[in-house]
Amino acid sequence: MSQEIGVVGSPDFTTGFRLAGVRKFADVRDDDEDEQFDEAVREMLEDDDVGILVMHDDDLNRLSRGVRSDVETSVEPVLVTLGGGTGSSGLRDQIKRAIGIDLMEED
Amino acid sequence: MAEDVKPTRKELMQIEERIELSERGHDTLEQKRDGLIMEFMDILDEAQDVRSDLDEKYEEAQNAINMARALDGDVAVRGAAAALKEHPELTTQSKSVMGVYIPQIDSTKVRKSLDERGYGVLGTSARIDEAASAYEELLEQIILAAEVETAMKKMLDEIETTKRRVNALEFKLLPELRANEEYIEQKLEEQEREEIFRMKKIKDKKEREEDEEAEAEREAEEAETVAADD
Numbered sequence: 001m002s003q004e005i006g007v008v009g010s011p012d013f014t015t016g017f018r019l020a021g022v023r024k025f026a027d028v029r030d031d032d033e034d035e036q037f038d039e040a041v042r043e044m045l046e047d048d049d050v051g052i053l054v055m056h057d058d059d060l061n062r063l064s065r066g067v068r069s070d071v072e073t074s075v076e077p078v079l080v081t082l083g084g085g086t087g088s089s090g091l092r093d094q095i096k097r098a099i100g101i102d103l104m105e106e107d
Numbered sequence: 108m109a110e111d112v113k114p115t116r117k118e119l120m121q122i123e124e125r126i127e128l129s130e131r132g133h134d135t136l137e138q139k140r141d142g143l144i145m146e147f148m149d150i151l152d153e154a155q156d157v158r159s160d161l162d163e164k165y166e167e168a169q170n171a172i173n174m175a176r177a178l179d180g181d182v183a184v185r186g187a188a189a190a191l192k193e194h195p196e197l198t199t200q201s202k203s204v205m206g207v208y209i210p211q212i213d214s215t216k217v218r219k220s221l222d223e224r225g226y227g228v229l230g231t232s233a234r235i236d237e238a239a240s241a242y243e244e245l246l247e248q249i250i251l252a253a254e255v256e257t258a259m260k261k262m263l264d265e266i267e268t269t270k271r272r273v274n275a276l277e278f279k280l281l282p283e284l285r286a287n288e289e290y291i292e293q294k295l296e297e298q299e300r301e302e303i304f305r306m307k308k309i310k311d312k313k314e315r316e317e318d319e320e321a322e323a324e325r326e327a328e329e330a331e332t333v334a335a336d337d
Contacts, residue, residue, distance in 0.1 A: 002196040005246065011185075016172040018188035019235070020242035021195050021219065051197045051212070052253040078257040080249050082165045091259060095151075098263045098270065099144065103151055 003051030006044045006077065008037075013056055024050055028059075038067045045070060050077045057081040112287050114294035122291065126284045133276040140269045142205055147262045154255040157248070164248045168241040175234040187235050192225035195246060207265045209258040214250050218243050 006024040007017045014025040024047065026040035041063060044053050053071065060068060060081060071079050072091075096102050112118055176184050195217040201208040221228060224239060 002198050004197065005195060005249070015185055015188050016168055016238060016242045017246070018191060019172070019184070019239040020246050021191045021193055021216065021224075022246070023191075023194045051199060052249060054249055073260070075257055075260055078253045078260070080161075080252050080256065082161070082249075091256065091263075094260070094263045098267045099147070103148075 003077075004049055005052045005054060006047065006050035007054045008040050008044055009054075009056050009059055013059075017054065022054075034062050034064065037062050038064050041067055041071055044077065045074060047077075053077045053079050055079065055081050057083050112291060114291045114298070116295065119288065119291045119295065122284055122288050126281065126288065129276055129281055129284065133273060133281065136269055136273045136276065139205065140266065140273055143207070143262060143266045143269060146204055147259070147266065150255060150258055150262065154252075154259055157252050157255055161245075161248045161252050164241075164245045168238070168245040171234070171238040171241040175232070175238040178234055179232050183231065184235060184238070187226040187231050187239075190224075190226040193219055193223050197250065204258075204262070205265075207261050209261060210254060212250055212254045214247070217246050217250070 004024050005017070005022050006026075007014045007022050008026045009028065010030055011027045014022075014027055018025060024044070026044065028037045028040055037059070041053075041055075044050050053074075055071075060071075063071065073094075092102070112122070172184065193216045196215050198213045198215075200211045200213070202211055203209070216223075218240075221236065224236075226235075
């Protein structure tokens with residue numbers, strides 16, 4: 001089954017990806033309500049054609065709790081965040097819980 | 108809990124069998140957990156490398172597009188972005204690592220040549236081409252990151268469930284079974300002691316009865332001889 005990459009974020013963020021050929025994108029302006037952001041992410045999660053969801057790390061904080069934990073634990077599509085340093089914070093928490101040690105600590 | 112079992116020998120045998128099975132399962136699961144953690148460590152190293160590359164590529168791509176935007180204008184960049192015809196596609200296959208299915212993502216049409224991009228070559232500047240190719244590189248890296256991060260998430264899930272199973276066996280099921288086993292053993296021993304005591308009692312009673320019988324016989328004999336004398 002062939003899938004695509006999805007991008008959610010501000011128009012500035014998504015333009016570059018569209019330049020590289022990404023078709024599934026959702027523009028959310030900075031002055032939009034956070035609910036619209038939730039809605040856009042939820043749509044991407046429910047879309048079977050989206051295999052990878054790309055977001056900016058700062059935008060994660062705008063999501064409501066439920067959607068955020070959904071998107072962080074989702075495997076299909078899998079979330080890749082940009083600009084946040086060491087991986088998504090959700091993954092880091094999960095490692096702490098499963099292994100018992102914070103393996104992603106910066107040395 | 109220990110009071111719920113019937114103190115019979117059959118039950119004891121069944122519990123012993125279950126303990127043996129649980130211990131075997133516990134050992135196997137423990138090995139699986141350790142193996143998974145070792146696999147996970149390998150993937151984690153890889154993930155951290157991919158991550159730092161990703162951040163680097165993202166910065167480069169951002170610089171390129173900012174340059175294009177500043178010199179050609181936002182409208183030109185967006186116009187070019189809207190004209191794209193080819194779209195990157197992903198195909199996912201999976202491979203199994205210790206029973207965990209890890210995705211292997213193949214991508215097509217991420218990197219495109221100039222004429223595949225779809226926007227006119229004349230109407231746009233080289234800066235837009237550069238931005239587009241920087242973002243194409245970034246997408247490739249994102250696909251790699253998605254692969255290892257999905258693998259990590261799945262492994263972590265599996266590690267968590269395995270750990271929970273190991274702990275459930277070690278701290279809940281096995282102690283309960285051992286308590287039951289001990290309860291039945293004690294109960295059976297007590298029954299045995301009671302049985303011995305009961306036997307002794309019966310033996311005492313029998314002996315006493317025999318003695319009494321013998322006494323009665325002797326008395327009867329004596330009475331007979333006395334009567335005969337008379």
